[in-house]
Amino acid sequence: MESLVSAWIDGRLIGLSRWYTEYHVRTCPQCTASLPFLFLLKARLAALPGDTTPDIAPTLPARRWTAVAAEWERLDREATGP
Numbered sequence: 001m002e003s004l005v006s007a008w009i010d011g012r013l014i015g016l017s018r019w020y021t022e023y024h025v026r027t028c029p030q031c032t033a034s035l036p037f038l039f040l041l042k043a044r045l046a047a048l049p050g051d052t053t054p055d056i057a058p059t060l061p062a063r064r065w066t067a068v069a070a071e072w073e074r075l076d077r078e079a080t081g082p
């Protein structure tokens with residue numbers, strides 16, 4: 001569900017996908033609000049030894065996670081079409 005935004009943060013998006021994701025994140029209050037947490041997540045993952053998954057979920061209220069997940073799912077649908 002987070003594939004596009006996650007790939008964008010990783011710098012793996014090119015062309016239209018990159019433009020679309022950047023545009024959406026900049027104009028979407030929910031995605032903008034979630035960005036600091038996404039970058040923090042990426043930084044934590046990169047800093048960890050091995051492949052341990054950090055327990056970052058409790059740092060965000062459940063309602064915020066639900067909103068972020070819903071936004072990502074909508075973004076993926078809009079980007080890939082029906």
Ligand SMILES: [Zn+2]
Pocket residue numbers: 024025028029030031032071072075
């Ligand atoms: Zn959004």
